[in-house]
Amino acid sequence: MSEALFKALADATRRAILDELTDRNDQTLFEICTRLAMKHGLGSSRQAISQHLAVLEEAGLVTTRREGRYKYHHLDTTPLRSIVERWPTE
Amino acid sequence: MSEALFKALADATRRAILDELTDRNDQTLFEICTRLAMKHGLGSSRQAISQHLAVLEEAGLVTTRREGRYKYHHLDTTPLRSIVERWPTE
DNA sequence: TTGACAGGCAAGTCTCCACTTGCCTATAAA
DNA sequence: TTTATAGGCAAGTGGAGACTTGCCTGTCAA
Numbered sequence: 001m002s003e004a005l006f007k008a009l010a011d012a013t014r015r016a017i018l019d020e021l022t023d024r025n026d027q028t029l030f031e032i033c034t035r036l037a038m039k040h041g042l043g044s045s046r047q048a049i050s051q052h053l054a055v056l057e058e059a060g061l062v063t064t065r066r067e068g069r070y071k072y073h074h075l076d077t078t079p080l081r082s083i084v085e086r087w088p089t090e
Numbered sequence: 091m092s093e094a095l096f097k098a099l100a101d102a103t104r105r106a107i108l109d110e111l112t113d114r115n116d117q118t119l120f121e122i123c124t125r126l127a128m129k130h131g132l133g134s135s136r137q138a139i140s141q142h143l144a145v146l147e148e149a150g151l152v153t154t155r156r157e158g159r160y161k162y163h164h165l166d167t168t169p170l171r172s173i174v175e176r177w178p179t180e
Numbered sequence: 181t182t183g184a185c186a187g188g189c190a191a192g193t194c195t196c197c198a199c200t201t202g203c204c205t206a207t208a209a210a
Numbered sequence: 211t212t213t214a215t216a217g218g219c220a221a222g223t224g225g226a227g228a229c230t231t232g233c234c235t236g237t238c239a240a
Binding site for chain 2: 185186187188189
């Protein structure tokens with residue numbers, strides 16, 4: 001569903017998460033929270049980021065991997081191709 | 091501002107308008123309204139479509155040209171490149 | 181000049197969504 | 211076994227935005 005993709009991209013905090021995962025892939029929720037606060041100056045709570053990650057995962061932009069009590073998130077940009085395929089940029 | 095771009099893409103009706111303009115460029119508001127109703131089964135009012143076009147224009151995805159009492163809208167997909175440039179798909 | 185047509189403006193309603201709050205589960209260290 | 215850590219769940223709140231409604235402006239044909 002492309003609806004989930006565009007909905008995921010619609011929020012600035014979620015786009016900052018994608019930026020952060022582009023910079024360093026495979027991060028846990030807490031890592032993302034602290035690094036977002038540092039580099040992007042975002043004061044979002046853990047729950048907020050967690051909900052954002054769920055939206056990104058539903059869009060297929062983020063996949064997860066469990067390891068003990070840690071959950072690693074990594075970026076998958078392939079869904080973005082459908083955008084330029086739908087409306088070609090030439 | 092990329093905020094305007096993602097906001098513009100976030101709505102399904104606006105994406106249908108982009109589809110319609112991809113299929114046939116340079117349409118007036120009324121043409122878009124009637125063709126959306128036909129092909130996409132959308133029963134949106136004229137004002138609704140007009141407001142959507144304003145959002146698309148603000149995002150740089152649509153440019154306009156006045157001609158008498160007609161206003162023609164045409165598609166510009168170049169802003170979409172910034173998406174795959176921001177998060178490369180390889 | 182009058183009426184129809186293409187489009188614009190502004191206020192109001194309503195729904196969705198981002199975020200909070202509080203509590204719960206599970207893993208690992210003390 | 212306790213205690214701290216990493217994360218999850220669910221209900222409630224507030225604000226942004228999609229859509230409507232009513233009226234107004236400007237252009238062209240009869």
